[in-house]
Amino acid sequence: MKKIIQILCVLIFCVACGSNKDETSTQTKEKKDSLVVIDTVNAITNDCETYWKLAKKQDSIIMHAIDVDNTVANTAIKAFTDFAYFCQNDSTAPIFLIKTAQIARSVNNVSQAKVVLERCINNYPNFKNLPAAMFLLAQLYDDETFLNNELEAEKIYKEIIANYPKSEWASNAKGALKFLGKSDNQIMQELKNKK
Numbered sequence: 001m002k003k004i005i006q007i008l009c010v011l012i013f014c015v016a017c018g019s020n021k022d023e024t025s026t027q028t029k030e031k032k033d034s035l036v037v038i039d040t041v042n043a044i045t046n047d048c049e050t051y052w053k054l055a056k057k058q059d060s061i062i063m064h065a066i067d068v069d070n071t072v073a074n075t076a077i078k079a080f081t082d083f084a085y086f087c088q089n090d091s092t093a094p095i096f097l098i099k100t101a102q103i104a105r106s107v108n109n110v111s112q113a114k115v116v117l118e119r120c121i122n123n124y125p126n127f128k129n130l131p132a133a134m135f136l137l138a139q140l141y142d143d144e145t146f147l148n149n150e151l152e153a154e155k156i157y158k159e160i161i162a163n164y165p166k167s168e169w170a171s172n173a174k175g176a177l178k179f180l181g182k183s184d185n186q187i188m189q190e191l192k193n194k195k
Helices: 002-045 048-064 070-086 093-106 110-123 130-142 150-163 168-179 184-194
Strands: none
Touching (some): 093 130, 130 168
16 A cells, blocks of 8 residues: 555656646746747847838938928938937937937927937937037027027037037037027018128
């Protein structure tokens, strides 16, 4: 009887281990399947070549368009921001952020323009066209129909002049400061008086 109990215990132990192995094997397979899904998502989101091609295609469409409607603009904005965000280490990422801002501004999507310009300025401090991004952001603040914050515009214009004194953007910032807070009529009158 003792031997039968021992054999039954061994059988139960083997069955228990076998079913645990099957459960572990199922869990491992599920983990592998989820890793495949994650790897596929990562492969898509990290495929800079694909994002580059989409951004260049939209850039070409925008460059050749006579009029840019909201659909075309929004498609370009998505392609440009996808590339800039997912491929942020690419040297052209800040350029596409500036392009995004320009298109967003043209379709009155000021909040999008502001966000991408701030990202460009904050994330790419060594970008050779950083003063251009700063100037575009200052213009958003300067324009009463956009962000309408003359103090912030003045601060950015002065920062451009201080940090990039020999750039064309410093010259543009000095000119913008002269007209800061003035209406279009006042600016026109000043320009007429200079002639």
